[in-house]
Amino acid sequence: MTDTLISKDSQTRPATQSGTGPLKGMRIVEFAGIGPGPFACMMLADMGAEVITLDRVGAKKNLKSVAGRGRKVVELDLKDKASIAKVLDLLANADALIEGFRPGVMERLGLGPDVVLARNPRLVYGRMTGWGQTGPLACAAGHDINYISITGALAAIGGKDKPVPPLNLVGDFGGGALYVVVGVLAALLEASRSGKGQVVDAAMCDGAASLMSMFFDMTAIGRWKEERESNMLDGGAHFYGVYECKDGKFVSIGSIEPQFYALLRKLADLTDADYEAQMEAKGWPSLKEKLNKVFKTKTRDEWCAIMEGSDVCFAPVLTMSEASKHPHMAAREVFVTRHGVTQPAPAPRFSRTPSTIRDAATADIAEITQAWSAKA
Numbered sequence: 001m002t003d004t005l006i007s008k009d010s011q012t013r014p015a016t017q018s019g020t021g022p023l024k025g026m027r028i029v030e031f032a033g034i035g036p037g038p039f040a041c042m043m044l045a046d047m048g049a050e051v052i053t054l055d056r057v058g059a060k061k062n063l064k065s066v067a068g069r070g071r072k073v074v075e076l077d078l079k080d081k082a083s084i085a086k087v088l089d090l091l092a093n094a095d096a097l098i099e100g101f102r103p104g105v106m107e108r109l110g111l112g113p114d115v116v117l118a119r120n121p122r123l124v125y126g127r128m129t130g131w132g133q134t135g136p137l138a139c140a141a142g143h144d145i146n147y148i149s150i151t152g153a154l155a156a157i158g159g160k161d162k163p164v165p166p167l168n169l170v171g172d173f174g175g176g177a178l179y180v181v182v183g184v185l186a187a188l189l190e191a192s193r194s195g196k197g198q199v200v201d202a203a204m205c206d207g208a209a210s211l212m213s214m215f216f217d218m219t220a221i222g223r224w225k226e227e228r229e230s231n232m233l234d235g236g237a238h239f240y241g242v243y244e245c246k247d248g249k250f251v252s253i254g255s256i257e258p259q260f261y262a263l264l265r266k267l268a269d270l271t272d273a274d275y276e277a278q279m280e281a282k283g284w285p286s287l288k289e290k291l292n293k294v295f296k297t298k299t300r301d302e303w304c305a306i307m308e309g310s311d312v313c314f315a316p317v318l319t320m321s322e323a324s325k326h327p328h329m330a331a332r333e334v335f336v337t338r339h340g341v342t343q344p345a346p347a348p349r350f351s352r353t354p355s356t357i358r359d360a361a362t363a364d365i366a367e368i369t370q371a372w373s374a375k376a
Helices: 036-046 081-091 105-109 113-119 144-149 169-194 204-211 213-220 258-267 281-295 300-307 327-331 365-375
Strands: 002-006 012-016 027-031 050-056 071-076 096-099 124-129 198-203 240-244 250-254 314-316 335-338 341-344
Touching (some): 027 081, 036 096, 036 124, 050 365, 071 081, 071 365, 081 113, 081 365, 113 124, 124 169, 144 169, 144 204, 169 198, 169 204, 240 281, 250 300, 258 300
Parallel strands (some): 002 335, 027 050, 027 096, 050 071, 096 124, 124 198
Antiparallel strands (some): 002 012, 240 250, 250 314
């Protein structure tokens, strides 16, 4: 069965339901959750893995959801011993497991690492939580905003008056989902050599802290201040930030390097001698005010006509509904439309084994277990 993903100008990206990605043949069992767990498994499914999602009996499902694409969904009562036995049979021939419960929940279900790895020593056991499997907060409730609060990340983002949550990109998806994907894939690679699986403890606070590595480095050498909007990359510098245009829309510039900054001055007609002191931080606030006035003299489209595609390091600030229509995004088919829903296409891209989008569907655990056993 073949589906077609439609993007702007009728450009197409073929997607086969069987999957063709680099993880084709990999078997992953997902314990249903929210946010980063589904996103991580969406990526793995896009890359060709066979992902079986174990969900609660009667749980509401949207088999056409973006984050839920590419799965076979099985309903089970995990409080039932017979169902747990079925899960253990399934996991006996799985390559990886991904769960996002609080610490101790899988153990109480009889599906902890000791039990599962005794049955399948090659299994990679991915555990994703906010606080991690250990530590004083391990069993406390929390959300993305909390996990990035204790890493230094949230305190560094926003205006001078207060921090601003960066959606839930830094904790849930950047520090959580992407790190569990990297961890599970690394452990699968190692297991292919050693024949032994292991537990991957992917905590969102760990991942978010890791994402801050460069800023801890810059702090150590005296190139980063903890006051927001006081640094080159946090909106403090006049040459790296967002500016409102005449029509109320916004553009972004990142003219850090001298040659890019010189081009910014040329194309924006910044003849004031004060602009020559690009890296003198004490002058940034006044130069930002001057640039605010400059950018408000033209609409966003007018600035795009002047700067887009140049080495100014410029881009319009687009809404999600605008992003898929941008010529660059359309040319690369970054977004596709499936079941009437515009959504990001799989990333990254592979030259020989391309990722694909597949539909989710309900499935029977006995049939999957039998099929996996036959291939073992």
